[in-house]
Amino acid sequence: MDDFFTKAAFSFFIAFGVVLGGALLAGMGSVFLMMPPKVKMLQVAGNLKIWALVAAVGGTIDPIRVIESHMIEGYLSPALHQIGYILFAFLGAHLGTELVQWMCRNGG
Template sequence: MSEIYAKAVFCFFIAFGVVMGGALLAGMGAVFAWLPPKDEMLKVATNLKIWALVAAVGGTIDPIRVIESNVMEGHISIAVRQIAFILFAFLGAHMGTELIQWMCRSGR
């Protein structure tokens, strides 16, 4: 059980880190490019959300194949576990996006 928990935590934090890191670095890049950092950070955080999810669950189509093949063979618990990892990654990416939005709003 601890292996499943550890992978779920990693999925969450990898997705969270991709969004946060990408948005913060985009803000730094915007400063160097003489663009408003707030606008760029918000745009990048929103656009990175799906890529953070993909990076957290493996970066390929394999998680979807795992779900499909195990459901067809009747191994529902493995498919549910993979769906849970995707949900944890989505939650991490969404929380990263919400945090960036909150940071950009608090300066007004």
Template sequence: MNRFFTQATLDFFVAFGVVLGASMLAGMASLFLWQSPQTTMLDIAARIKIWAVVVAIGGSIDPIRVIEWNVSEGYLSPAIMQIAYILFAFLGAHLAGELIQWMCRSAG
């Protein structure tokens, strides 16, 4: 169970970092382009969430194959763990998006 929590925590923070980092860097880039950093950051945060989840769970279709194979073989525990990893990654990406929204609202 320790490995599960370790991997779930890593997935959460990787997805969180991808959304937060991409949004912040896009906001900085928008300053060089004389565009609104708030608009750019909000747009990037919304568009990059799915990619943050993909990056966090391994960047490929393998986790989905693990789920499919385990369910078809009748092993539900590994499939549930993979789904939980995806949910933790989604939670990290979503919370980072909410943080970006909060920062842009309070700055504006």
């Protein structure tokens, strides 16, 4: 069970970091190009949300295959672990997006 929480935490922080880092770097790029960063940061954060989830759970369709193959065979534990990793990654991506929105709302 400890291994599950370790992997779930990594999924959360990877997805969070992809969204937050991408949005912040897009904001920096906007400043260099003399464009308002707020609009670009919000747009990038929204667009990166799904890709952050994909990156956090492995970047391939393998987690979905694990869920399918184990559910068909009747083994629920590995399938539930994969679903948990996906949920933690989604939570990280969502909180990263919310943080970017909060920064853009309160920063300017």
